[in-house]
Amino acid sequence: MHFLAGLALFLLGLHLISEALAGWRGRRVLLSRGLGSPAGSLVYGLALGALSGSGSGLGLLALALLEVGVLTHAQAALLALAATAGAGVWVGLLAVAREGVQEALLVLGLFLYLVAAWRRWGFFFLGLGLLLLGFAEMGRGLDPVLALAREVRGLGTGYLVGLFLGGLMGSANAVAALALLLVGELAPGVAAAMVLGAGVGTTSTFFWAALGGRGEAWRLGIPLFLHRLLVSGFLLPLVWIIPENILAWHLLGHLLYTLLYWPLSGVWGRVAQGIFPKRKVVPKYLRSEALDSPLLALALARRELSRVADTVRSMLVQSVRVLSQEEGREASLQEQEEKVDALTRELVLYTSELARRTGDERAVRLFVAASELERLGDLVRRVVRQAERLWSQGLRFSPEGKEDLLLAASRVLSRLERLGAALATGERALAKEVLGEEGGEFFQGLKRAHLRRLEAGLAQTRASTLAHLDILLTLEEIDQGVARLAQLVLEL
Incomplete structure (x- = not known):
């Protein structure tokens, strides 16, 4: 014993x-x-x-x-x-x-x-x-x-x-x-x-x-x-x-x-x-033989688009975690971004072929929506890149600034989740709900709060101001992109 x-x-x-x-x-x-x-x-x-x-x-x-x-x-x-x-x-x-x-x-x-x-x-x-x-x-x-x-x-x-x-x-x-x-x-x-x-x-x-x-x-x-x-x-x-x-x-x-x-x-x-080979990212729903049936092809493209939206949402969840823990790197999003890029490429080719065959404007809107989602993925990665650059200099956001950034990211995440659900289910009410939330005043309020901290001479705020504003503007761009996607959902 x-x-x-x-x-x-x-x-x-x-x-x-x-x-x-x-x-x-x-x-x-x-x-x-x-x-x-x-x-x-x-x-x-x-x-x-x-x-x-x-x-x-x-x-x-x-x-x-x-x-x-x-x-x-x-x-x-x-x-x-x-x-x-x-x-x-x-x-x-x-x-x-x-x-x-x-x-x-x-x-x-x-x-x-x-x-x-x-x-x-x-x-x-x-x-x-x-x-x-x-x-x-x-x-x-x-x-x-x-x-x-x-x-x-x-x-x-x-x-x-x-x-x-x-x-x-x-x-x-x-x-x-x-x-x-x-x-x-x-x-x-x-x-x-x-x-x-x-x-x-x-x-x-x-x-x-x-x-x-x-x-x-x-x-x-x-x-x-x-x-x-x-x-x-x-x-x-x-x-x-x-x-x-x-x-x-x-x-x-x-x-x-x-x-x-x-x-x-x-x-x-x-x-x-x-x-233990990693599986190659391939479309789950797109099928070339469905192009002969335009309604089916549109439905399949829409389901694949919701899959891309869900991956972008996962990227944003990861970026929120990185900001919250103040630990992580842009590379942590690489695999998800590659998935977004691969699926978007297939969607763009699929919807462009569908538009060529049918002339259906809805195929064009799906084409635009896929490109918009790919752009949102790039913006999410930029959020982490800016934070990582700040941390590599030995600097941190002020507690108030970090809280504001997390608040903004959480708002965007909530809207993106509802958009993804609207794409997956075709529920137009969810898209209208996203459009009904005005984001301009929300982000203006966060910018004014940052300005007040600068005027108060807070050292951490002054040191991190460029990174803070860049991330805030990037999140605002993502928020606006979500609104554009919601409008496209209503037009499908």
Whole structure:
């Protein structure tokens, strides 16, 4: 029981350290700088892993950023690998910690926790103290584990045990801590083999996410698993060289996983695409044979148009989320915008052919509506581009300015949702409802509010004024585009 209780304290300590540093503003700066290139993902991933102690947590963050299009496959993989390598430095603390240090850290954490302004650092030192205390407790309760561990013979068996434990706990650091305790009790090289196996096993974090319905986790997890498996297979025979240095193998293994992935990222990306290919965006409703039946062709084109409108709405939802969290990039909208562009292209060709055959003015209106929606998608992307440009300069919107922008975006989103419903159902009352809302005075009020903040000399308002006004004007353009589309719906 001592061993399991110690393991629980160890994992809880890692979790508290990670949570304490999660809200650190410098973490966001490091992350944003790491999103620009594979090299950035590698360098800043190492730094973030070392600061947070949670390679698995940052791996899931990399997956989330891949899912929304902020990171490419190579960048997400490098960020996940580098973060795990960086987090390995926390195992080094176990090798140098002295008796009694954990109590001092826990007492310090308790006092800091009692002061609200310092509470985050309280969690940090409490986590660090629990990390060391857990390791000590694991050592005191090691006897039952030793009986099982001595049965582990051979590098291959040790590797498989590490693979299983790493997959079960999702923490290479926890297995490395166990290996540090066992190294003198096992045959030479077995503890080091456990560490190498654990590095491969921690990929289970992505597999659990995939089983939860996150399909992109398969595309990221499978290449990472195969890469780690391949590299560790080459390293395993070499553990005879320095079989007792667990910390060296723990850090070296994860560092090599990271550095060797970079030149191979293109290969692994193709492997992921080959195993789990992404479906090409194609029209769902347009059929060439329906062009011989104009009424059917018009109905199908209208249904496809509502699909484009729904994608533009999703882009706007994502942009509102980016503005609200003040975190994200224009690239997060790329996949959705490509879908809008692809479907619009097909719609334009389809409706132009229908207009040529029938001369029906409704086909022309659908042609215009498709082009308008494509333009709205470009404008939504511009909103995020302007915000991203501001944040890259280290600036932020004032709380009042941010609230106004979110208010404007929410209004546009509400109108766009009703427009999409009107396109899908043919409900003219919804289109009339959109047209009945006058947007000019609403946006003028927001502009006047911004001017008052400028006149008051608010520093954040002055620093962000150009980006604020550009986004506000862009949202007003989107709002006007929605009104034009509502008018076209009434004319269909």
